[in-house]
Amino acid sequence: MASAQERLLLLSLLIFFMISAASSHGAIYKPPLVPSLTDRFNRVAVNQGYSEFFGHSNIRLLNNGSNADLILNKSSGSGLVSRNKYHHGFFNAAIKLPSGFTSGVVIAFYLSNADLFPHNHDEIDIELLGHEKRRDWVLQTNIYGNGSVHTGREEKLYLWFDPTQEFHQYSILWNSHHIVFLVDNVPVREFAYNSAISGVYPSKPMSVYATIWDASEWATHGGKYPVNYQYAPYVVSLGEMEMEGCVWQQPKDSSSSAAASCSRSGLSSFDPVEGEEFAKLSQEQINGLEWARKKLMFYSYCKDTSRYKVLPPECKPS
Ligand SMILES: *[C@@H]1O[C@H](CO)[C@@H](O)[C@H](O)[C@H]1NC(C)=O
Numbered sequence: 084m085a086s087a088q089e090r091l092l093l094l095s096l097l098i099f100f101m102i103s104a105a106s107s108h109g110a111i112y113k114p115p116l117v118p119s120l121t122d123r124f125n126r127v128a129v130n131q132g133y134s135e136f137f138g139h140s141n142i143r144l145l146n147n148g149s150n151a152d153l154i155l156n157k158s159s160g161s162g163l164v165s166r167n168k169y170h171h172g173f174f175n176a177a178i179k180l181p182s183g184f185t186s187g188v189v190i191a192f193y194l195s196n197a198d199l200f201p202h203n204h205d206e207i208d209i210e211l212l213g214h215e216k217r218r219d220w221v222l223q224t225n226i227y228g229n230g231s232v233h234t235g236r237e238e239k240l241y242l243w244f245d246p247t248q249e250f251h252q253y254s255i256l257w258n259s260h261h262i263v264f265l266v267d268n269v270p271v272r273e274f275a276y277n278s279a280i281s282g283v284y285p286s287k288p289m290s291v292y293a294t295i296w297d298a299s300e301w302a303t304h305g306g307k308y309p310v311n312y313q314y315a316p317y318v319v320s321l322g323e324m325e326m327e328g329c330v331w332q333q334p335k336d337s338s339s340s341a342a343a344s345c346s347r348s349g350l351s352s353f354d355p356v357e358g359e360e361f362a363k364l365s366q367e368q369i370n371g372l373e374w375a376r377k378k379l380m381f382y383s384y385c386k387d388t389s390r391y392k393v394l395p396p397e398c399k400p401s
């Protein structure tokens with residue numbers, strides 16, 4: 084028979100564990116309802132839309148090529164690159180992240196043209212960072228335009244679900260009005276075009292990439308928490324790829340501008356995300372955006388006054 088004191092101790096321990104279980108992973112949060120963009124566009128099989136970027140032996144095509152697993156082990160990471168280049172569009176991947184200890188592991192789903200424009204490239208990044216301090220994956224977004232690599236525009240947030248249990252949708256919408264990052268169709272960041280940032284707004288055709296790599300040096304405060312290969316292989320699963328955009332045709336005459344040679348893609352008679360309804364977020368999407376940023380964002384370059392004495396022009400004072 085336990086004494087009253089022992090029972091009290093047991094009860095407080097129980098309550099303590101219940102509270103800590105509920106507050107990890109932020110799984111208690113439920114986003115507001117938002118319209119689905121991912122249902123609007125066609126899915127492309129991985130082996131139709133993408134080819135190998137690096138790490139041949141660590142790429143596994145599944146389900147007749149519609150899905151793929153990308154693997155990181157001590158020998159190599161791996162990656163895919165889209166067969167086409169796009170000038171604007173909607174890009175989606177359903178992603179299931181590796182579970183367990185993942186410090187230093189980075190999964191990136193991004194657009195870039197560093198191959199074509201090494202000195203003034205554009206880039207739009209979704210990066211999923213393995214465990215930093217908490218045992219949670221972190222979603223980082225970033226944008227570079229026309230070689231603006233000296234100005235990092237990172238934002239970081241926690242997810243409202245455990246991304247290792249099921250597939251979730253990670254998307255980028257990019258047109259001449261704005262760049263929107265979405266998770267399960269909830270906008271988590273909007274980068275709006277305006278004339279003050281026209282020089283750093285991504286505006287040249289880009290390829291789409293999906294990669295897994297060892298970012299021990301880059302992502303973990305100079306190698307403080309490197310990848311631990313005792314827990315390898317790290318496997319990220321991809322599917323439900325969407326790449327609906329303006330497909331870029333390599334100009335025959337190299338003096339013509341890249342943007343001018345963007346052709347109409349597929350059956351659409353116009354850039355599928357350039358129309359009125361993609362130019363602005365709807366009220367429901369704005370509600371989702373505000374919800375995600377208020378509840379889950381923990382870093383924005385726009386608040387980082389120790390890094391930027393003068394904040395970049397798009398940062399509004401708050
Ligand atoms: C990594 O995996 C590949 C196959 O996916 C294998 O050939 C290679 O030996 C592995 N490397 C290590 C260090 O386990």
Ligand SMILES: *[C@@H]1O[C@H](CO)[C@@H](O)[C@H](O)[C@H]1NC(C)=O
Binds near residue numbers: 147148
């Ligand atoms: C597998 O994919 C090919 C195209 O890559 C398609 O023609 C074929 O019908 C698919 N098979 C099945 C069983 O889905």
Ligand SMILES: *[C@@H]1O[C@H](CO)[C@@H](O)[C@H](O)[C@H]1NC(C)=O
Binds near residue numbers: 203281282
């Ligand atoms: C991008 O950079 C190139 C070379 O650095 C420059 O010539 C061009 O004017 C820039 N474009 C914009 C839109 O600022």
